[in-house]
Each structure stands twice: as structure tokens, then as C-alpha cells.
Amino acid sequence: MNEIHERRKALAARLDELKIDVLLASSPANVRYLSDYAGSNGLVLIARMEAHFFTDPRYGLEASQTITAHVHVAKGPLIAAAAALAKRKRWKKIGFESEALTYSAYAKLKEDLPLGFSLVPIGRVIEEQRMIKSAEEIEKIRRSVEANSEAFSRTLRRVKPGTREKEIAAELEFQMRALGAEKPSFDTIVAVGDRSALPHSIPSGRRLAENELLLIDMGASLEGYSSDMTRMAYAGTPPRRIREMYRAVHEAQIAALDAVRPGIAANKVDAAARNVLKKHKLEREFIHSTGHGLGLEIHEPPRLGKKEKTRLQPGMAITIEPGVYIAGLGGVRIEDTVVVTATGCEILTPTSKELIAL
Amino acid sequence: MNEIHERRKALAARLDELKIDVLLASSPANVRYLSDYAGSNGLVLIARMEAHFFTDPRYGLEASQTITAHVHVAKGPLIAAAAALAKRKRWKKIGFESEALTYSAYAKLKEDLPLGFSLVPIGRVIEEQRMIKSAEEIEKIRRSVEANSEAFSRTLRRVKPGTREKEIAAELEFQMRALGAEKPSFDTIVAVGDRSALPHSIPSGRRLAENELLLIDMGASLEGYSSDMTRMAYAGTPPRRIREMYRAVHEAQIAALDAVRPGIAANKVDAAARNVLKKHKLEREFIHSTGHGLGLEIHEPPRLGKKEKTRLQPGMAITIEPGVYIAGLGGVRIEDTVVVTATGCEILTPTSKELIAL
Numbered sequence: 001m002n003e004i005h006e007r008r009k010a011l012a013a014r015l016d017e018l019k020i021d022v023l024l025a026s027s028p029a030n031v032r033y034l035s036d037y038a039g040s041n042g043l044v045l046i047a048r049m050e051a052h053f054f055t056d057p058r059y060g061l062e063a064s065q066t067i068t069a070h071v072h073v074a075k076g077p078l079i080a081a082a083a084a085l086a087k088r089k090r091w092k093k094i095g096f097e098s099e100a101l102t103y104s105a106y107a108k109l110k111e112d113l114p115l116g117f118s119l120v121p122i123g124r125v126i127e128e129q130r131m132i133k134s135a136e137e138i139e140k141i142r143r144s145v146e147a148n149s150e151a152f153s154r155t156l157r158r159v160k161p162g163t164r165e166k167e168i169a170a171e172l173e174f175q176m177r178a179l180g181a182e183k184p185s186f187d188t189i190v191a192v193g194d195r196s197a198l199p200h201s202i203p204s205g206r207r208l209a210e211n212e213l214l215l216i217d218m219g220a221s222l223e224g225y226s227s228d229m230t231r232m233a234y235a236g237t238p239p240r241r242i243r244e245m246y247r248a249v250h251e252a253q254i255a256a257l258d259a260v261r262p263g264i265a266a267n268k269v270d271a272a273a274r275n276v277l278k279k280h281k282l283e284r285e286f287i288h289s290t291g292h293g294l295g296l297e298i299h300e301p302p303r304l305g306k307k308e309k310t311r312l313q314p315g316m317a318i319t320i321e322p323g324v325y326i327a328g329l330g331g332v333r334i335e336d337t338v339v340v341t342a343t344g345c346e347i348l349t350p351t352s353k354e355l356i357a358l
Numbered sequence: 359m360n361e362i363h364e365r366r367k368a369l370a371a372r373l374d375e376l377k378i379d380v381l382l383a384s385s386p387a388n389v390r391y392l393s394d395y396a397g398s399n400g401l402v403l404i405a406r407m408e409a410h411f412f413t414d415p416r417y418g419l420e421a422s423q424t425i426t427a428h429v430h431v432a433k434g435p436l437i438a439a440a441a442a443l444a445k446r447k448r449w450k451k452i453g454f455e456s457e458a459l460t461y462s463a464y465a466k467l468k469e470d471l472p473l474g475f476s477l478v479p480i481g482r483v484i485e486e487q488r489m490i491k492s493a494e495e496i497e498k499i500r501r502s503v504e505a506n507s508e509a510f511s512r513t514l515r516r517v518k519p520g521t522r523e524k525e526i527a528a529e530l531e532f533q534m535r536a537l538g539a540e541k542p543s544f545d546t547i548v549a550v551g552d553r554s555a556l557p558h559s560i561p562s563g564r565r566l567a568e569n570e571l572l573l574i575d576m577g578a579s580l581e582g583y584s585s586d587m588t589r590m591a592y593a594g595t596p597p598r599r600i601r602e603m604y605r606a607v608h609e610a611q612i613a614a615l616d617a618v619r620p621g622i623a624a625n626k627v628d629a630a631a632r633n634v635l636k637k638h639k640l641e642r643e644f645i646h647s648t649g650h651g652l653g654l655e656i657h658e659p660p661r662l663g664k665k666e667k668t669r670l671q672p673g674m675a676i677t678i679e680p681g682v683y684i685a686g687l688g689g690v691r692i693e694d695t696v697v698v699t700a701t702g703c704e705i706l707t708p709t710s711k712e713l714i715a716l
Contacts, residue, residue: 058645059558062559098460098461099462102457102459102461104457106461107456121462121465174529174535183531183542198420199416287415287418
């Protein structure tokens with residue numbers, strides 16, 4: 001995994017600027033990014049000239065076969081093993097993921113270290129590096145998006161009034177896996193009728209009825225990489241209010257997509273969607289942000305929210321997903337996964353954006 | 359949800375002993391336990407005479423309809439909204455989940471509080487209460503176990519040499535959902551041949567071959583509650599070494615199950631399994647602990663490991679899962695979900711424990 005070596009090198013090159021001797025990566029996605037280890041108990045230490053990987057005996061055999069860093073198999077807590085190594089190597093300034101490490105782990109680590117050693121919160125330095133995807137990562141996201149869209153098409157053909165939310169979700173996830181995904185990248189959302197007004201509702205036993213909306217928000221995790229898409233269908237001929245809502249959200253989504261280009265601040269993309277909904281007097285019903293980065297995790301920086309100043313750069317993978325929610329009536333959200341390019345953006349999601357008639 | 363009210367009351371009654379004015383619950387499972395909220399952004403504050411729930415606008419509508427505490431819909435970080443309330447109410451000693459809250463959230467919370475206020479790490483107080491399940495919770499675990507076992511049976515009938523690990527995993531998870539589960543309670547493990555020696559391997563495209571082991575470790579999450587089971591099959595007639603390994607692990611599992619009763623220390627149950635494997639000269643190949651609690655999470659206290667002194671009590675739901683792993687040959691693990699009763703234990707898992715011939 002030459003790319004993984006490059007990622008570690010890029011971080012090692014930042015140790016001086018961060019005023020640390022070693023960087024301790026502990027969150028699963030960062031550990032995977034820096035080691036290709038996909039299990040639940042791993043830890044990476046990056047020093048200037050070397051990298052170390054820690055895991056427990058359950059993963060020892062696999063790790064020793066596949067991981068390019070120095071592999072340590074620890075019987076107790078990994079963090080104690082990492083601290084012991086830092087002590088031995090005299091790495092006195094230890095940078096840690098302050099937005100992932102728990103207070104307890106921090107307190108314990110601090111207690112274990114001799115005088116003269118210190119813990120330096122480094123926030124989301126690794127996530128910042130992860131924002132820009134390599135060509136190889138973009139191809140993985142593309143494959144995830146394609147499997148996700150294909151699972152959607154295969155499932156939707158079989159949905160009709162009378163089908164339950166839970167049955168639709170089960171079929172979507174089965175199809176994803178049949179198409180190569182490891183699992184859904186988040187809990188699949190399937191909401192019918194007025195339940196679509198709950199932006200994150202959990203699939204229930206409720207059946208799709210005639211003259212009801214159907215909202216599906218789904219993503220696959222494939223080779224570790226996420227996709228994310230929301231599409232809408234209607235059982236019957238949609239009434240005027242639904243058609244208007246749909247048109248407004250659609251227009252907002254196109255406006256946000258049109259705004260995506262290198263150099264633009266994330267909140268300007270959010271504003272592009274929000275301004276369209278304002279024109280339609282629906283901005284108060286748009287109760288979340290316009291999108292988020294995705295990759296090894298389903299939610300990664302940058303966030304495309306009202307206050308987010310991060311400037312978009314080529315290689316960022318993000319979602320564009322404005323939505324409008326009216327209690328008692330229903331909600332409409334339209335979401336694509338896109339990649340920022342040198343000149344604008346490429347929409348990876350191949351699925352049509354029309355309101356689907358069932 | 360009367361039971362949820364009782365849970366909060368039981369914690370409120372401990373505030374004095376914990377020397378705090380209010381308890382801040384932030385981890386998803388604890389928030390769900392104390393509010394029935396199953397989303398991804400919630401927070402609960404428990405004071406002596408009142409309870410508060412915080413979420414963001416995406417969940418506001420649903421929360422206001424279903425949650426019995428005072429509901430606050432916050433636009434910014436929930437923790438800031440909770441801190442503001444604590445300040446207003448003059449709750450000066452704030453207990454926090456030190457094993458769940460991140461260092462950043464802790465540091466930010468601390469910075470926001472006026473002089474005279476303090477943050478008190480309370481460790482896993484809520485998880486300790488969660489160790490003892492109510493009759494209603496045990497029924498949910500039972501339903502989860504039953505759906506899981508049924509999904510296993512339905513899938514296994516269709517497995518034959520040539521089937522891929524990934525296909526088996528996809529079918530298991532589809533069947534779980536068809537039987538009412540929301541999702542798997544952890545990433546389903548399906549490992550064939552020598553891959554079964556990796557205790558937590560990820561399902562791959564590899565096909566089950568003739569004369570190979572098949573290890574399946576699976577769990578469902580149903581109404582929020584977990585199940586966990588491992589079973590083994592063999593394609594063909596197992597050779598002597600595999601039969602011996604299987605018999606040893608089976609004997610160890612029975613010994614551990616026999617040891618489960620109220621009052622016994624968790625490490626004594628672990629020792630019961632370990633001693634059997636020692637007799638078979640396989641104790642060095644048993645590289646994990648004998649089991650773990652489960653409920654709203656797939657891993658909860660108590661852990662049944664070498665050093666764990668927690669005494670078992672009626673109402674605890676745990677797994678019993680010794681295993682032996684030999685690189686190049688394969689691994690064998692047998693796992694049931696059980697509940698500690700007044701006199702011993704009830705094995706919830708109905709699936710036969712024979713080595714299945716395919």
C-alpha cells in the first residue's frame with residue numbers, strides 16, 4: 001500500500017509545525033487511513049522516521065501479514081502500549097486526536113507519562129488531510145456510488161403501494177451487498193407519507209399507501225468508502241403542493257451543484273441552495289445544512305453549513321442535499337454525491353432526479 | 359415509557375453519592391436508555407427533580423412527540439445548550455461520561471462554565487445500571503436472539519461449497535431484517551478455511567471449498583437490543599484435528615455455561631473455559647476473553663475476561679464464546695447469548711451446537 005505510506009509521510013512532515021514528536025491516531029477511520037487496518041481495535045503512532053501499529057491478539061495474525069508499519073500486538077489497552085513505546089523512544093510531545101480520544105483515555109495517558117512528556121491536542125489534522133481524496137480513493141467512492149444507485153434501481157422496480165418501509169430497507173441493503181458493498185454506510189432511511197417530514201426517521205412497519213410520498217436516503221460502504229443519495233417517489237399523481245415542494249428543492253439542489261467549484265467557501269454553496277428556497281418561502285423548512293464531506297466515514301469535513309468557511313478544493317468528495325420538511329404533509333430531499341474538480345464538480349450519482357411515479 | 363422514567367429516577371437517586379448536581383449523558387446508547395431516542399444527536403441531563411433532553415432540528419418534531427423529558431431543540435452544539443441550562447439552573451457540579459465524552463468536548467464545556475462550576479468524571483455509572491436488564495429488556499434480547507437464529511437457519515440451508523463469504527453475509531443480514539431486525543448488531547463475520555483463524559475477519563469474495571471450515575459470527579439489533587451467536591460448519595467430513603479442536607471448544611463452552619450463576623466473579627467463568635482448553639493444550643490459542651455483556655450495545659459491561667472481578671447478578675445478559683485459532687489450519691468458536699437467572703443461567707440461543715455438516 002504505497003499510498004498509505006505517502007499519507008503517513010505527509011503527516012510526518014507536519015510534526016514540526018504541530019510542535020510534536022509523534023502523532024497518535026486512534027479513531028477507527030484515521031487508523032484505517034494510515035494503516036489499511038479495518039478492524040475495531042487499532043492504533044497508529046507516526047514519528048518523523050518511523051510508523052507503528054498496535055492491535056490486540058485477535059487481529060495479530062492478520063496485521064502482521066498486511067500492515068507495513070512496525071506491528072505491536074498488545075494484550076492490555078493499546079494506548080498503554082503506545083505510551084510505553086513513546087517513553088522508550090523519548091518522544092516527549094505526543095499529539096493526540098482531541099476530537100476523538102475520550103477524556104478517560106486522555107487522563108490515563110497523561111497519568112502514565114513521566115514528567116517532561118506532554119499531550120498536545122491536534123484536533124482534526126488527519127481529517128483535514130483526508131478531505132482531499134486521491135484518484136484511487138475517488139474511484140472507490142465512484143464504485144460505492146454506482147453500487148448504491150444500482151441497488152436503488154433494482155429495489156424500486158419492486159416497490160408498490162402496500163410495501164412496508166422495513167421491507168424496502170432490507171431489500172436495498174441486500175442489493176447493495178449483492179453488488180459488492182460491505183454494508184450500508186449509515187442506517188438506511190425509508191419514510192412514507194408524513195413520516196418523510198422526519199429527516200432521519202427509522203424504517204417502520206408502515207406500508208406505502210396510495211397518494212403518499214416515499215423518501216429513500218441510502219449509502220453503501222464499499223472497500224471502506226461511502227456513498228450517499230436521497231431520492232423521492234410518489235404513489236399516484238402528486239398534488240400541487242408536493243409538486244411545488246419538489247420543484248423548489250430540485251431547483252435549490254441544482255443551484256448548489258452549480259456553485260460547487262474550487263476556491264468557493266462551503267457556506268456559499270449552502271447559501272446558493274438556501275436562497276432558492278427563500279424565493280419559494282421554504283427556507284424555514286430547510287432545517288439542516290446543504291451537505292457534508294464523505295469518504296472512509298459517511299460524515300467528514302467539510303460541512304456545507306451556514307457558517308463553514310472552508311474553501312472547496314479539487315479532490316473533495318461531498319454531498320449536496322437540500323431538503324424541506326412540513327409536519328403533517330411530508331418532506332422532500334434530493335441528494336447526490338459529487339467530487340470537486342479543477343473547474344467545477346462532477347456528479348457521481350447516475351440516478352435520475354425526477355420525482356418517481358409508482 | 360414508564361420504565362425509562364424509572365431508569366432516570368434510579369440515577370437521580372445516586373446524584374448525592376456521586377457528589378454531583380446533574381448528570382450529563384452523551385453516548386448514544388446511554389441517551390437511548392434514558393430517553394428512548396434512537397437517533398444520532400441527542401443528550402440527556404438528569405437532575406434531582408427533572409430531566410432534560412436535547413436534540414437538533416432534524417429530530418425536533420419526533421422528539422417533541424415521543425420523549426417524556428423536557429425537550430430542547432438546539433441549533434448549535436448540544437453540549438453548549440446543556441451547559442447553558444446547567445448555568446441557568448445553578449447546577450454547579452456536572453457529572454459527565456468520562457469514558458465517552460471526547461477530550462475536546464470536555465475542554466470546551468469546561469471553558470464555557472463560570473468559576474464555581476466543575477466537571478466530575480463519573481466513568482461508566484450508567485453502563486453499570488444497564489448491566490441488570492429488566493424483564494422487558496430480556497424479552498427484547500430474546501426476540502433479537504430468536505430472529506438471529508432463524509436468519510441463520512434459513513441461510514444455512516442454502517449454503518454449499520462454492521458459496522462466497524460475502525454472499526452468505528448478505529443473505530444472513532437480509533433474513534435478519536425480514537424477521538424484524540433493524541440491522542446487524544455488528545459487522546457479520548463469515549470466514550471459510552484458514553480465514554476462520556482470524557477471529558474478526560471481514561467477509562471476502564472467497565468461496566467455501568470442499569473440506570473447509572465455515573465460521574459464522576452474527577447478531578441482530580431488534581428494537582434496539584442485540585444478540586450474538588457463533589456457529590461452525592464443515593464442508594465434508596472433518597479430519598481428526600478439526601474434530602478434536604471442535605470438541606475441546608465445545609467442552610470449554612459448556613464448562614463456562616455451567617459456571618454462570620449469581621455471585622460468581624466474571625473471571626471465574628472465564629477460567630472455567632480456559633481450564634478446559636488448558637487440559638487440551640489449547641489455552642495459548644484462546645486469544646480473547648470468554649464473553650461480554652450485551653443489550654443496547656453489542657459490547658457492554660461486564661467483560662468475562664481473565665482479570666474481571668465483577669460478580670454476576672440475575673438479569674445480566676452475556677455471551678459465552680470461547681474460541682481456538684490456529685494459523686494455517688483454522689479457528690473454532692462457539693457462542694451463545696445467555697441471561698443470568700436466580701439459580702444459574704438461561705441459554706437464549708436455540709440453535710444446535712453440533713458442528714454442522716454441509
